[in-house]
Amino acid sequence: MSEPPLVDVRGLSRTFDVSKPWLNRVLEGDERRLLKAVQDVSFTIERRETFALVGESGSGKSTVAKMVVGLLQPTDGSVTIDGVDMWKGSAAGDIKALRRRIQMIFQDPYASLNPRWRVGRIIADPIRAFGLAKGKAEIEHRTGELLRLVGLDPLDARKYPHEFSGGQRQRICIARALSSKPQFLVCDEPTSALDVSVQAQILNLMRDLQDQFGLTYLFISHNLAVVRHMAARIGVMYLGRLVEIAPAGALFSAPQHPYSRMLLDAVPDLKMSGRPRKMIEGEIPNPIRPPPGCAFHPRCPLATDQCRSEVPLPLAFQGRTVACHEAGAGRI
Amino acid sequence: MEIDAGDEDGSAAADDTGFLARVRDNDLLHSFLRNRLVVVAAAVTLTFVLLSVLAPWIAPHDPYDVRTLSLLDSHTPPAWEQGGDPRFLLGTDDQGRDILSTILFGARISIAIGILSVLLAMGIGVSLGLIAGYFGGPADTVIMRIADVQLTFPAILTALLIDGVARVMLGAHQSAGGEFWILVVAIGLSYWVQYARTVRGVTLVERNKEYVQAARLIGLGPFKIMFAQVLPNVMSPVLVIATINLALAVLTEATLSFLGVGLPPTEPSLGTLIRIGNNFLMSGEYWIVIFPGIALAALVLAVNLVGDWLRDALNPKLR
Amino acid sequence: MTRPVLSVRGLRVEFPTRKGVLVAVDDISFDIAEGEVLGVVGESGAGKSMTGSAVIGLIEPPGRIAGGEVRLDGRRIDNLPYEEMRRIRGRRIGMIFQDPLTSLNPLYRIGDQIVETIRAHAPVGEKAARQRAIALLGDVGIQGAEARIDSYPHQFSGGMRQRVVIALALAADPELVIADEPTTALDVSIQAQIIQLLKRLCRERGTAVMLITHDMGVIAETADRVAVMYAGRIAEIGPVRDVVQSPHHPYTKGLMGSIPTLDANAPRLMQIPGAMPRLNAIPKGCAFHPRCMEALGRCWQDRPEPAAIGRSEVACWLTAGAVAGAGR
Numbered sequence: 001m002s003e004p005p006l007v008d009v010r011g012l013s014r015t016f017d018v019s020k021p022w023l024n025r026v027l028e029g030d031e032r033r034l035l036k037a038v039q040d041v042s043f044t045i046e047r048r049e050t051f052a053l054v055g056e057s058g059s060g061k062s063t064v065a066k067m068v069v070g071l072l073q074p075t076d077g078s079v080t081i082d083g084v085d086m087w088k089g090s091a092a093g094d095i096k097a098l099r100r101r102i103q104m105i106f107q108d109p110y111a112s113l114n115p116r117w118r119v120g121r122i123i124a125d126p127i128r129a130f131g132l133a134k135g136k137a138e139i140e141h142r143t144g145e146l147l148r149l150v151g152l153d154p155l156d157a158r159k160y161p162h163e164f165s166g167g168q169r170q171r172i173c174i175a176r177a178l179s180s181k182p183q184f185l186v187c188d189e190p191t192s193a194l195d196v197s198v199q200a201q202i203l204n205l206m207r208d209l210q211d212q213f214g215l216t217y218l219f220i221s222h223n224l225a226v227v228r229h230m231a232a233r234i235g236v237m238y239l240g241r242l243v244e245i246a247p248a249g250a251l252f253s254a255p256q257h258p259y260s261r262m263l264l265d266a267v268p269d270l271k272m273s274g275r276p277r278k279m280i281e282g283e284i285p286n287p288i289r290p291p292p293g294c295a296f297h298p299r300c301p302l303a304t305d306q307c308r309s310e311v312p313l314p315l316a317f318q319g320r321t322v323a324c325h326e327a328g329a330g331r332i
Numbered sequence: 333m334e335i336d337a338g339d340e341d342g343s344a345a346a347d348d349t350g351f352l353a354r355v356r357d358n359d360l361l362h363s364f365l366r367n368r369l370v371v372v373a374a375a376v377t378l379t380f381v382l383l384s385v386l387a388p389w390i391a392p393h394d395p396y397d398v399r400t401l402s403l404l405d406s407h408t409p410p411a412w413e414q415g416g417d418p419r420f421l422l423g424t425d426d427q428g429r430d431i432l433s434t435i436l437f438g439a440r441i442s443i444a445i446g447i448l449s450v451l452l453a454m455g456i457g458v459s460l461g462l463i464a465g466y467f468g469g470p471a472d473t474v475i476m477r478i479a480d481v482q483l484t485f486p487a488i489l490t491a492l493l494i495d496g497v498a499r500v501m502l503g504a505h506q507s508a509g510g511e512f513w514i515l516v517v518a519i520g521l522s523y524w525v526q527y528a529r530t531v532r533g534v535t536l537v538e539r540n541k542e543y544v545q546a547a548r549l550i551g552l553g554p555f556k557i558m559f560a561q562v563l564p565n566v567m568s569p570v571l572v573i574a575t576i577n578l579a580l581a582v583l584t585e586a587t588l589s590f591l592g593v594g595l596p597p598t599e600p601s602l603g604t605l606i607r608i609g610n611n612f613l614m615s616g617e618y619w620i621v622i623f624p625g626i627a628l629a630a631l632v633l634a635v636n637l638v639g640d641w642l643r644d645a646l647n648p649k650l651r
Numbered sequence: 652m653t654r655p656v657l658s659v660r661g662l663r664v665e666f667p668t669r670k671g672v673l674v675a676v677d678d679i680s681f682d683i684a685e686g687e688v689l690g691v692v693g694e695s696g697a698g699k700s701m702t703g704s705a706v707i708g709l710i711e712p713p714g715r716i717a718g719g720e721v722r723l724d725g726r727r728i729d730n731l732p733y734e735e736m737r738r739i740r741g742r743r744i745g746m747i748f749q750d751p752l753t754s755l756n757p758l759y760r761i762g763d764q765i766v767e768t769i770r771a772h773a774p775v776g777e778k779a780a781r782q783r784a785i786a787l788l789g790d791v792g793i794q795g796a797e798a799r800i801d802s803y804p805h806q807f808s809g810g811m812r813q814r815v816v817i818a819l820a821l822a823a824d825p826e827l828v829i830a831d832e833p834t835t836a837l838d839v840s841i842q843a844q845i846i847q848l849l850k851r852l853c854r855e856r857g858t859a860v861m862l863i864t865h866d867m868g869v870i871a872e873t874a875d876r877v878a879v880m881y882a883g884r885i886a887e888i889g890p891v892r893d894v895v896q897s898p899h900h901p902y903t904k905g906l907m908g909s910i911p912t913l914d915a916n917a918p919r920l921m922q923i924p925g926a927m928p929r930l931n932a933i934p935k936g937c938a939f940h941p942r943c944m945e946a947l948g949r950c951w952q953d954r955p956e957p958a959a960i961g962r963s964e965v966a967c968w969l970t971a972g973a974v975a976g977a978g979r
Contacts, residue, residue: 104546108542114543116565125547126550129550195926197906197909223911228913252914268869269868269871269872283808284841362669
């Protein structure tokens with residue numbers, strides 16, 4: 001590989017203070033409560049690659065997305081995109097230039113468009129903010145072009161978001177994201193609010209656009225099948241930590257972390273092949289008081305005493321990274 | 333490369349609740365026309381506003397023009413009573429001023445103070461609410477604590493206090509229009525809290541919506557986001573509050589004037605007229621107080637009814 | 652053949668509006684046998700939840716049942732007065748909704764809610780009802796039911812709450828359970844647990860289940876038969892294996908093709924152009940024809956009625972023609 005990866009995330013952590021207000025703490029004798037939403041997450045994304053983060057609620061995947069895109073300051077660790085550190089030690093000019101090249105597509109197509117703005121203004125907002133086009137005519141031309149690109153009509157620019165269906169709104173969001181000519185798109189559950197037939201349209205559109213513009217995607221989802229369809233490499237998250245990173249094919253044919261294995265088994269079997277499956281027992285623990293050692297150990301059939309006391313470190317292993325004491329022992 | 337045509341317009345998906353909600357939202361005009369009482373109330377309000385704006389041209393007399401006043405005309409009962417004078421439909425007061433004309437001019441002043449003080453309260457409340465809701469933290473704490481403290485006093489008390497302080501501070505320099513602006517400020521400062529609380533609540537919700545995050549992502553500053561993105565989305569509850577607040581402001585002005593800390597008799601508002609007329613109630617000259625009183629009640633009631641309807645129509649959850 | 656537990660014939664649900672009458676459910680018929688799970692699947696706006704609401708008599712006004720009939724154990728229930736219908740809900744028809752909090756009263760201990768349901772529908776004493784509630788909670792997989800029966804709903808996690816709701820739905824031993832998106836709000840791993848639980852309990856008790864969901868995967872895992880809805884009508888209904896593996900209706904085919912699967916990494920998914928029509932713009936003829944790749948001339952004009960193909964029934968002129976042609 002000649003080029004360095006576009007995105008380099010190292011030791012990323014984020015802690016939220018979820019304590020009660022100060023006065024309540026004093027009066028009620030409560031302690032400070034810290035929620036370690038993301039702990040020591042590292043991964044890289046190659047240019048024009050789709051890297052997916054998959055996990056259930058509380059896994060911290062959306063928090064990682066917000067830190068990577070620049071919406072949330074990490075407590076620790078670094079996000080470096082194309083050689084520019086997003087959070088520290090970079091010149092303001094570099095950061096501004098970087099912002100233009102990163103965009104985000106959100107989960108809720110209803111909340112992500114300002115209901116009081118016309119579609120044309122919504123899409124033109126980044127164009128204006130970065131000064132990418134001058135004059136009304138040029139901006140309008142560019143907006144129309146973007147709408148056509150995502151399969152809508154340039155005349156739709158005059159309408160308000162409520163006149164569109166969920167799928168069409170997500171197309172508008174994609175048009176807005178593309179309007180600053182970005183290189184890197186962070187997609188946080190872009191299709192989980194959509195119906196399956198519409199989801200297929202949006203996923204196909206995203207792949208087409210990736211081919212056309214050489215985009216790099218960080219794709220966040222809880223849906224393993226969608227992730228399988230979109231991503232080249234996948235990171236599996238559980239309670240704030242990455243438990244496994246592997247190429248998509250390898251992860252799905254032979255998961256190495258017990259949690260990845262169980263997540264796969266939990267996916268409903270549409271082929272009705274009757275493949276043998278293990279049910280994940282128990283529930284996701286409260287992230288404010290995670291279990292000691294490996295956070296997955298209370299639900300893990302392979303857990304040993306070591307798992308109950310020691311946090312497993314991510315280890316490179318057959319072209320992937322696995323954070324499990326038992327990985328490679330042939331028991332999974 | 334093939335990119336598929338977008339969803340055909342008009343055949344777009346809509347979940348059942350979303351669709352029903354839209355039918356309901358679209359029906360503002362329909363709901364208005366169906367509600368006879370509200371139509372009447374709106375007509376009354378509109379008439380008041382029109383009459384008061386046009387008062388200098390349509391009033392039969394100019395009650396401020398001392399040259400046209402004659403003490404000989406004073407204490408004339410309404411035209412239909414014995415001793416009434418067809419020139420003075422609703423009778424005259426102790427200085428011979430035509431009651432109908434003083435009501436028209438008085439309503440003009442009352443409505444002007446009402447609207448201006450509402451605008452002031454709205455400006456302060458909306459800005460502070462946006463700041464408190466968007467920034468949170470210490471800004472939020474300081475603003476909302478001040479609001480809480482102010483809420484522990486009745487608005488009329490706050491208005492009296494501000495009015496008093498302003499009068500003392502301006503002291504002898506009081507110019508003719510001074511009282512007018514003192515009232516606007518006193519009433520405006522008494523009613524900003526409700527705007528701030530509502531706007532803060534809505535802003536807290538809107539701030540976390542993804543369209544705001546999308547705006548932050550392209551590096552827009554907080555004030556630009558607050559006023560360009562969030563503000564349009566908090567306007568419908570603000571409009572409701574403003575309408576109901578208008579009735580309150582008119583009433584507060586009347587109360588202050590009635591208590592004698594409002595407008596002087598030389599520049600009477602509806603409240604001042606009622607105070608003056610009150611002195612003659614015992615002597616049987618009921619018309620001096622009753623007609624301004626009816627005018628005030630009708631105006632406040634009409635505005636309130638419109639406000640109540642608007643609140644229910646725009647946001648059933650606000651009740 | 653035994654009488655079906657639930658029998659729906661020609662059901663029609665209308666919403667009168669100022670701009671005309673909207674038809675949310677249009678002339679649909681289906682049966683559910685004892686111990687059978689019928690999946691009702693469709694995208695948003697298909698009318699699947701409205702069908703469920705119609706069966707339990709909970710359509711919000713101004714909506715109303717405008718035609719057809721609903722029979723529970725052979726007895727008509729769609730025209731019952733409100734009070735009588737209220738007694739049937741909970742006692743003879745159990746309900747499970749997407750959000751467990753809509754079924755559980757946050758102010759009451761879960762045990763009290765279950766005991767109340769048991770006693771409202773069966774002549775048992777407080778003690779006996781409590782014993783049954785504990786057994787029921789154990790059945791739905793709540794460990795230490797004896798200790799947790801006096802907890803409040805907020806003391807449970809989302810998955811556990813849904814288990815409590817299932818216990819509540821089954822408390823009066825109903826003949827029919829209507830589950831509307833019971834797993835949609837849950838995480839993947841919890842979802843699988845709840846599906847298995849629901850399936851096992853209803854099988855053991857011989858309860859008929861109407862499972863309403865947008866998720867084909869859940870249907871494939873749980874249902875015996877499946878009805879695919881589109882624009883207020885049933886496009887295809889049949890045994891789940893037949894419908895999932897060899898669908899006949901072009902909409903079902905498109906729907907199945909648009910679901911990403913775990914094993915294949917095809918560059919593109921099959922997709923249906925456009926979106927579900929709005930209720931005020933349902934196309935004439937077959938409602939699916941504007942999105943259908945194989946639409947015939949008559950699809951624009953005449954509405955296809957469900958016709959048998961193998962063990963399924965399909966409402967489509969393409970397959971109707973094929974059957975008629977083969978018959979000749």
